[in-house]
Amino acid sequence: xxxxxxxxxxxxxxxxxxxxxxxxxxxxxxxxxxxxxxxxxxxxxxxxxxxxxxxxxxxxxxxxxxxxxxxxxxxxxxxxxxxxxxxxxxxxxxxxxxxxxxxxxxxxxxxxxxxxxxxxxxxxxxxxxxxxxxxxxxxxxxxxxxxxxxxxxxxxxxxxxxxxxxxxxxxxxxxxxxxxxxxxxxxxxxxxxxxxxxxxxxxxxxxxxxxxxxxxxxxxxxxxxxxxxxxxxxxxxxxxxxxxxxxxxxxxxxxxxxxxxxxxxxxxxxxxxxxxxxxxxxxxxxxxxxxxx
Numbered sequence: 001x002x003x004x005x006x007x008x009x010x011x012x013x014x015x016x017x018x019x020x021x022x023x024x025x026x027x028x029x030x031x032x033x034x035x036x037x038x039x040x041x042x043x044x045x046x047x048x049x050x051x052x053x054x055x056x057x058x059x060x061x062x063x064x065x066x067x068x069x070x071x072x073x074x075x076x077x078x079x080x081x082x083x084x085x086x087x088x089x090x091x092x093x094x095x096x097x098x099x100x101x102x103x104x105x106x107x108x109x110x111x112x113x114x115x116x117x118x119x120x121x122x123x124x125x126x127x128x129x130x131x132x133x134x135x136x137x138x139x140x141x142x143x144x145x146x147x148x149x150x151x152x153x154x155x156x157x158x159x160x161x162x163x164x165x166x167x168x169x170x171x172x173x174x175x176x177x178x179x180x181x182x183x184x185x186x187x188x189x190x191x192x193x194x195x196x197x198x199x200x201x202x203x204x205x206x207x208x209x210x211x212x213x214x215x216x217x218x219x220x221x222x223x224x225x226x227x228x229x230x231x232x233x234x235x236x237x238x239x240x241x242x243x244x245x246x247x248x249x250x251x252x253x254x255x256x257x258x259x260x261x262x263x264x265x266x267x268x269x270x271x272x273x274x275x276x277x278x279x280x281x282x283x284x285x286x287x288x289x290x291x292x293x
Contacts, residue, residue: 009179009215015234016211019241023155023208026245031160033252038160043198046247048268051194053254053261055272064111066123072108073097073123074130075168075186079149081131082141082169090131094124130188133222146173155208161248165205174212179232181206181214187221191228195219197243203232204240213237 048056062068076097081088101109115123141147153165169184183202187195199217207213218227230236253259265284275281 009232010177011179011207011213011234013177013211016207016213019237020208020211023241023245026248027156027159027161030248030252033256034160035256036160037256039162039248039251041161041163041244041248041251043165043201045251046201046244047194047198049247049250050197050243050264051266051268052264052272053250054263054274054278055268057254057261058273061273064108066119066126069108069111069123070126070130071188073101073112073127074134075150076101077127077131078134078169078186081135082147082149090128090135091124093131094127097127098124130186130222133225134186137220137222137225141171145171147171153202153205153209155205163201163205163208163244165202167202170214172215174210177212179213179215181212182216182218183214184218184220184227187219188223189221191219191221196228196230197240199230200236200240201244204237204244207237 073094074097077090077093080093080096084093098112102113103109112123148170149168151167151170153167155163167183168186171182171184172180174180183199183206185195185199185202196217196219199219203214203217213232215232216229217232218229220227254261263278263280265278265280269275269278269281269284272278272281275285
């Protein structure tokens with residue numbers, strides 16, 4: 001499903017230039033409204049904003065737990081796996097990943113250094129599970145396919161508004177103007193529409209920065225051992241740009257121009273710090289929990 005097939009995929013240079021021109025023109029307009037502020041736009045920024053503006057602007061009460069840390073730990077372990085010589089076992093990869101994160105002395109690393117034996121065992125179990133599933137689903141990747149983990153992409157090179165992406169796994173590289181790169185996001189749990197939007201954002205940033213779009217996007221669900229894929233098209237990239245520009249416009253309205261935030265009740269109400277005082281959120285949660293609904 002993830003292999004290349006059919007005719008070579010080539011996006012016209014004029015299309016890519018037009019996409020970049022539209023983005024540059026919009027960024028110039030937005031810069032005039034920023035009043036000297038800067039913005040870093042990621043998939044998380046856009047996803048959280050479009051889920052619910054009020055939730056997005058709420059004070060961040062995030063705290064690390066084993067369930068929240070398992071993704072980053074397993075991703076770092078998979079990063080080691082891709083470049084490991086030999087056949088490591090998942091628990092060794094997870095232990096090395098934890099040690100490296102602790103050495104970085106940042107938020108997650110500081111938490112990892114302070115956790116007790118029970119949380120450490122819980123985290124290792126969950127991360128080992130994900131790494132094991134990855135090893136079962138993906139055969140050893142041929143180095144000639146240029147597999148890269150946690151690959152960062154940014155556009156433009158500098159300015160008050162920067163788009164930033166970090167994909168879990170990329171495979172392949174463009175050859176001339178032929179699109180051959182596959183971008184993979186590793187997921188646990190169920191399929192969520194936002195996952196597809198995240199990958200479209202990655203494809204947009206890749207196109208704006210590298211000037212050659214990827215060929216295919218894949219959310220790979222480790223629990224189900226199945227990929228949900230989407231071909232990259234001109235329409236997909238134009239839609240991703242429009243969504244990104246709409247998000248930047250909304251952020252400027254909210255953070256610079258003081259527009260009141262809208263409320264959009266949904267699944268995120270379950271972990272929103274405003275839920276206890278939000279009438280819309282309470283109504284959504286009550287209806288969602290109603291067995292007769």
